[in-house]
Amino acid sequence: MTAAPFTQIGRALPRKEDARFLTGAGRYLDDIAPKGTLTASFVRAPHAHARILAINAEAARALPGVVGVFTGKDLALWTTNLRLAPPIEGLHPVEMTTLPIDKVRFHGDPVAVVVARDRYLAEDAAELVDVTYEVLPAITSAAAALAEGAALVDDALPDNLVSHQSFSAGNPLARQTEAARVVETQFDLHRHTHAPMETRGCLADWDRGREHLIMHIGTQAPHPMRSALASRLGLSENQVTVISPDIGGAFGQKIALYREELTVAALARHLARPVHWREDRLENLTAASHARETRCVTRAAVRADGRILGLELKLTEDFGAYCFYPANYMARVIAMILTGPYKIADYAFDVKVVLTNKCGNGPMRAPMAITSWVMEGTIDAVAHALRLDPLDVRRVNALGPADLPYRMATGELLEDITPLETLEAVVAAVGVPEFRARQKAALAEGRLLGLGFCSVVESTTYGSGFYKAAGIPGSGHEAAWVRIEPSGAVNASVGLMGSGQGYESPLAQAVAEGLGVMAEDVNVHMGNTDVAPYGMGSRGGRGATAGGGTLFLCAQKARDKVLAIAAGMLQINDTEGLRLFEGRVELMRGGAWEPTGLTLADVAKCAYLDPTNLPEGVDPGLDASLTYDPPPMTYSNATHACEIEIDRATGALRFDRYLVAEDCGTVLNPIVVQGQQQGAVAMGLSGALYEEVIYDATGQNLTATLADYTIASAVEMPNIELIAMHTPNRRTPAGIKGMAEGGIMGAIGVIAGAVNDALVPLGVSAQAMPFTPPRLRALIRSAGSGAPDIPRKERP
Structure with missing residues (x-):
């Protein structure tokens, strides 16, 4: 599928807001x-x-x-x-x-x-x-919250289990009786906070x-x-x-x-x-607010070739003391999309959310962050249990072009994604045989090298249909207006608010493309409820698809009125063969576009200041408004790969290479997309390797300063190689898919895969994050002692 021949969408324009941010001219709350x-x-x-x-x-x-x-x-x-x-x-x-x-x-x-x-x-x-x-008595863990006779965190509830939902499609238990092996794996994602x-x-x-x-x-x-x-x-x-x-x-806070x-x-x-x-x-x-702190256990019924016949998930989330969101919200998204890029028809989940005496949880960039780690970790566990190549197990289970569109067991529809293609792209870029040779040689020298892969299917738009299906009140629509002033200046607004993503340039590009002007001539207004139309805001990677898509459609609506007025001014019966291009009205003659001499400013002047010359039925002024409810969910996808080395003596981890093959649909602005990819990967790796909110047995937060809650700096982050493989979505305006959270999902999953690949020769596995040097050092020292981090029931 090829992208439409856009002229404004896809331009690598500098972020408009950077000029004021970098010169100290930003206007923040304390100003x-x-x-x-x-x-x-x-x-x-x-x-x-x-x-x-x-x-x-x-x-x-x-x-x-x-x-x-x-x-x-x-x-x-x-x-x-x-x-x-x-x-x-x-x-x-x-x-x-x-x-x-x-x-x-x-x-x-x-x-x-x-x-x-x-x-x-x-x-x-x-x-x-x-x-x-x-x-x-303080309840400081999910296990303590669920224990018989536990003190109540919320006295109005019968117990601390605030939410419990189960689901089953097909017959996962029956698949276990047919399987060559049933592989059980556990994953512990620790408590984070946003730290903006x-x-x-x-x-x-x-x-x-x-x-x-x-x-x-x-x-x-x-x-x-x-x-x-x-x-x-x-x-x-x-x-x-x-x-x-x-x-x-x-970041959701x-x-x-x-x-x-x-x-x-x-x-x-x-x-x-x-x-x-x-x-x-x-x-x-x-x-x-805090986030994450989720334990997942999977049981995969598999054939001898690694094909997953059935999958069960048990998930428990520590939600903290208060619910500012429905307690099932984040956990349900994890369970809904867990199978991601793989063909699994028989699937069941059991999701428990408990209250504890900790700061309440909320969404953090990629609330479903653990999803890809759980699925990819399960794949790796299957490969180890069956003594198969993990890449072969991925390939035998992966969705390919012939499988799409694919209805997941939970009912989610996957279409216009490329998980197998992005996997093969990073496999080729890494050069797996060459890496394995280096890994073997390094092991002979006592060095631990690891290679990880993680395929991500990222949920983006969260349209109203998704919330209704999930039983959560709310809307996923977005709203926009576009107004051409009497001088021809273009103003626009949308119900989003940026918090560092760099919205101003790509959203101006969406308006410019839909209207037919230069992006530099568009000013986008956000963040004032008296100015912007009622929209649902920025969250869940919906900025481009819901926000940019709505502005694109609204700008097209404004363009149609501009061309109707222009046709009248040119004494043409209709708008067929007219276009607005870079602010100029052009007419198709003899297979080529020719200037008419009219500009957007000319049309605007007529619309506002000479309304008696407007075509019949056309009202004065040039403003348009539009609301748009995107599909219940759209998905983008990517595959991450990384090469690491773990120091045996200290447990310190070093990156040798990091790659991402990304498909996020039509790209509004490649500079912004690249920044979002890099930032998301960095945030995911920081959380997986360093960040952790720690409470003691009495419920005291021991990580209340940035000396204790450690965040990675640029020094610890790898160079990120990006492979663009974008294909548009057929159901969204301009083919936009959205992105910004998948980088965290991929980073968490790929680093876990690489760490465990490095530890395979030692017979231990790391299944609880963060992978700090002390934790990895302890694992290395436990090799041969029969005391891995968290036992895996199936291990070659």
Whole structure:
């Protein structure tokens, strides 16, 4: 399949926003400071689980400059509770107050808030607030949460199992009786947090005269944020404006309305003063939101040639103390798309989500990150159990061109993807026989080399149909408007908000392509709910497909009106044979496009300033709006490969090579796509090798600084070789598929494969991340002791 002959889509344009970011001219939350702004500082629980017996704030209130100290009881008067109760079988309804009133549930839970004239005073006063607690047993693991008689994290629930769903297609148990082997494998993905460069924060400004709230907040989803604020403050949506300035990273952490932000908005209204809050790094690492911490166990029934006849998945997720999202959401996506690029008709899953006394979970870039590791790790385990080449097992199970479109066992439709092609591309680029020769020679010298492969099928659009099928309330549509001003200048808007992805250039290119102008002449406005149309925001890799696709369609709608007016100005009966190209109206004559002498500016001037000369039935002005609901799900795909070496003495891991063959459909801007690929891989590798949120047995967060929660730098990252293999999707505007999260999925899976390939000669396997030097060193030292990291039931 060949791409359409685009002229603006696909150009390697520099990111528009980089000029202001690199010159210090960006406008972030802390650059906004209305006169008389107060500062909020939160008092946070030192215990993971405790009843609140009393709060004494007299000493704090006595400090000059302190405006007030407020507790959960105060906030309950000004806000409503958050209740999540989607009608999903096996999912318990949950409800929470804005701030805790009766008990705290994790180390860092906000108990009270101090408002003062400046941050220094607010933080000093917060330390003077005396809270009396009755400490309760802390639940710090999924196993402890599920244990008989376990303390309840949420007293309103019957137990800590907040969500439990099962599914089966075909007959996986029957396939086990037919199989040559049943291979069981376990995977433990540890707890992460997002750690954006810019922590959470907001500035709430209540206009008492107009009874209107302006909320300045770095958010990925401005309109859902506005809806949530209005609902929980008892306001109409026309009383709330959300304005998102430039955002220094989000990665999923800046989607939901959290308790601190709602508290600040309520205080601004109560005090009739602007109130600002910015969390520090310790607060961000302990109390913003966490992610992952998932254990998966697979049982694969296989033939002697490695063909998977049936697959079972048991998944348990530690969701933390609070649910800001339906508890089954992230885990369900993992289970839904687990089989990915492989032909597996008989499949069953059992998914459990539990509450513990840890910071609550939310989506983090690639909520389904573990998916590819589990599937590729299962493939590798099958190969080891049967003493087969892992590549041969992949090939015998992989979806090829003749298999597409393919309906997964869960009902998901895969089409216009190329998993077998990308696999063969990286296999050829690596030169597997040559690597195996080097690996054998290195082993003779006592060195451990490893080669990993990971094929990724990445879910992107999350259309409304997906949410309905999953039983989750919500929409996946996007909305846009395009307006040509009287001078011919082009403005556009969409309901997304970028947080560092580089949206401004590729979205301008989508508009330019649909309209027929140069991308440099398009200005895209995002992040202001009074300006942008109501859309669902940026998440799940939907920016290009939902956002860019909607703008492309809307621009085509605007173009059609431009050409209708141009036809009238040229005294032509219809628009057949007319086009707008780089802002000029052209006419097809004799098989070639010829200039008509009209420009977009000429047409715009007529549309706005000379409406009596418009064709019959054409209204004055040049603006178009459009909403678009993409397919329930579209998929892009990639295959990752990497070569590594593990130092036997220290456990240190070094990259020798890293490759990605990527198919993400029509590319709006190759510079942006390359950056997203590189950034996603780096984030995935950092999480797999270094990052880890650690709690002790009492529920204390031991990784509350960046000295303890370690993030990889550029020094530790490999050079990433990219192989472009893009094919368009036939169901989306311009053939866009989307991408940005698959790099994390591939990085996690490929590094696990490479590590275990290096450890095969030692008879041990690494099945719990992160693969830190101490962990790998311990594994190497355990070789021959019969004590691998996590036993694999089947091993050659």
